[in-house]
Amino acid sequence: xxxxxxxxxxxxxxxxxxxxxxxxxxxxxxxxxxxxxxxxxxxxxxxxxxxxxxxxxxxxxxxxxxxxxxxxxxxxxxxxxxxxxxxxxxxxxxxxxxxxxxxxxxxxxxxxxxxxxxxxxxxxxxxxxxxxxxxxxxxxxxxxxxxxxxxxxxxxxxxxxxxxxxxxxxxxxxxxxxxxxxxxxxxxxxxxxxxxxxxxxxxxxxxxxxxxxxxxxxxxxxxxxxxxxxxxxxxxxxxxxxxxxxxxxxxxxxxxxxxxxxxxxxxxxxxxxxxxxxxxxxxxxxxxxxxxxxxxxxxxxxxxxxxxxxxxxxxxxxxxxxxxxxxxxxxxxxxxxxxxxxxxxxxxxxxxxxxxxxxxxx
Numbered sequence: 001x002x003x004x005x006x007x008x009x010x011x012x013x014x015x016x017x018x019x020x021x022x023x024x025x026x027x028x029x030x031x032x033x034x035x036x037x038x039x040x041x042x043x044x045x046x047x048x049x050x051x052x053x054x055x056x057x058x059x060x061x062x063x064x065x066x067x068x069x070x071x072x073x074x075x076x077x078x079x080x081x082x083x084x085x086x087x088x089x090x091x092x093x094x095x096x097x098x099x100x101x102x103x104x105x106x107x108x109x110x111x112x113x114x115x116x117x118x119x120x121x122x123x124x125x126x127x128x129x130x131x132x133x134x135x136x137x138x139x140x141x142x143x144x145x146x147x148x149x150x151x152x153x154x155x156x157x158x159x160x161x162x163x164x165x166x167x168x169x170x171x172x173x174x175x176x177x178x179x180x181x182x183x184x185x186x187x188x189x190x191x192x193x194x195x196x197x198x199x200x201x202x203x204x205x206x207x208x209x210x211x212x213x214x215x216x217x218x219x220x221x222x223x224x225x226x227x228x229x230x231x232x233x234x235x236x237x238x239x240x241x242x243x244x245x246x247x248x249x250x251x252x253x254x255x256x257x258x259x260x261x262x263x264x265x266x267x268x269x270x271x272x273x274x275x276x277x278x279x280x281x282x283x284x285x286x287x288x289x290x291x292x293x294x295x296x297x298x299x300x301x302x303x304x305x306x307x308x309x310x311x312x313x314x315x316x317x318x319x320x321x322x323x324x325x326x327x328x329x330x331x332x333x334x335x336x337x338x339x340x341x342x343x344x345x346x347x348x349x350x351x352x353x354x355x356x357x358x359x360x361x362x
Contacts, residue, residue: 100160101130106187107154109179111146111166113199114279118150122168122197128159151192164195172198177278198279203359207348209233214339215245215327222246224340227268230313230321230348240315242266245329245340248298252330258303261329262295269316274309283312283320283354296329305330312356321348322356 105128111119126142140159146152146166154162166173179195211233215224223246227239247261265272271288292311296303306328313321326343347358 102158103160105154105157105159105162107162107164108187108189108192109152109164109166109195110192111150111152111195111197113171113197114277115199117199118146118148119166119168119171119197119199120146120148120150122146122150122152122166122171124152125165125167126154126157127163127165128157129161129163131160153189153192164193166195166197168197170200172200172279172281174198174279196278198281200357201282201355203357204349204351204353204355206356206358207231207350208346208358210343210345212343215243215342216339217250222250228344228346230315230319230323230346231350233344233346240267240270240319240321241313241323241346242268243325243327243342243344245327247329247340258296258298258300258305259330260296260298261305262293263307263327263329264291264293265311265325266291267313267315270314272311272313275312275322280310280312280322281355281357283314283322283356285354288312288314318352319348319350320352320354320356321346323347 105126107126109124111122111124113119122145124144124146126144128140128142130138130140132138140157142154142157144152144154154164164179165175173195177196179193185193207230209230209232215226217224218226221244223244225242225244226235227237227242228234229236229239230241242265244264244266245261246264247259249259252259267290271290272292273284273288274292294307296305308324308326310322310324313323315321324343324345328341330340347356349356
C-alpha cells in the first residue's frame with residue numbers, strides 16, 4: 001500500500017492545482033496504487049470527460065483555476081514520493097503528460113473598455129504552456145493585435161494551455177479579473193471571449209495607506225471598534241471611517257465553531273457604497289448610504305467567519321476615497337489582549353474628484 005506523508009488512505013485528500021483533466025487522470029490511474037488515495041481534487045479550467053474512476057474509488061472534483069503551472073510542482077512532489085519500482089510508471093505518465101502539448105489552442109477574443117467600446121490596436125500576448133517533465137515546463141509566446149472592432153484571434157497554435165494578456169498604452173488590464181471564460185470553451189469567431197480593460201483618465205495626487213492591526217475592544221459600547229483617518233490609516237477620534245464589530249460571545253475560543261457576529265461601517269457626516277465594479281477606479285455619483293451592516297448568525301446556513309469588502313466613501317468634506325476592509329471576527333489572542341484582526345487599505349483623493357486611479361508605487 002502506498003502512503004504519502006504517513007496519512008491513512010481513508011482520510012487523505014490530494015489536491016492537484018492547475019491540472020487539466022486528462023493529465024490528472026493519467027497521473028492517478030497510471031501512478032497510484034488501487035488503495036493509495038481516498039479523494040482527489042483537481043483544480044482545473046478544463047473538465048474531465050469522465051469524472052469517475054473505478055480504481056481505488058478515486059473521485060475527481062473539478063474546480064475552476066487559472067494556475068496551470070502549479071501542476072508541474074505537484075507532479076514533481078508525487079514523483080519524489082514514488083518508489084524505485086514505480087519508475088516505469090512515472091516515465092509512462094510523464095510521456096502521457098507531454099502529450100498534452102499537442103492540444104489545439106485556437107482562440108477568438110475581443111477587447112473592450114469600461115464603457116463597452118472596442119479597443120483597436122491593442123497588443124495581445126498568447127502564452128502557451130508546454131509540459132516538459134515532472135519538474136520542467138516551457139512555453140511559447142505568440143503576438144497579435146486587435147482590429148477596429150477590438151477582435152483578435154490565435155489560430156494554429158498548440159500546447160497544454162493558453163494564457164491571453166491584452167495591453168495598450170493608456171489602458172489598464174488587471175489579470176486577476178477573469179474574462180467571460182467557460183469551462184467548455186470551444187473556439188467560435190461569432191462568440192469571442194471578452195476582455196475588459198480600463199481606459200485611464202490619468203492618476204491624480206492620492207493619499208494611500210495600509211495598516212495591519214487589531215481592532216480594540218471598547219467596553220462601554222460592548223464592541224470591537226475604532227475610527228480611522230483615511231489619509232494615514234491610523235486610529236483617530238476625528239477619523240472619517242468608523243468600523244465596529246459586535247460578537248457573541250465576546251471572547252471566542254479558537255476552533256470552537258461558528259458564533260454570532262455583526263459588523264457596522266459608518267462615515268460620520270458622510271456616506272459609503274460597496275464597490276462591485278471590475279475596475280474600482282471611479283467613485284460613483286449616487287447610490288451612497290449612511291451605514292453598511294453585515295450579520296452572521298450562529299448556526300446559520302453558509303456561515304462564514306471572514307469579512308473582505310471594498311467600499312467607495314464620500315466624506316463630510318466632500319472628498320472621495322476607496323477602502324478595502326479585511327476583518328477576521330473571533331480572532332482573539334490572549335497574548336495580545338482583546339482584539340479582532342484587521343487589514344485596512346485606503347486611497348483618498350483630497351481634491352474632491354471622483355477619480356481614484358492610483359499610480360502604483362507612487
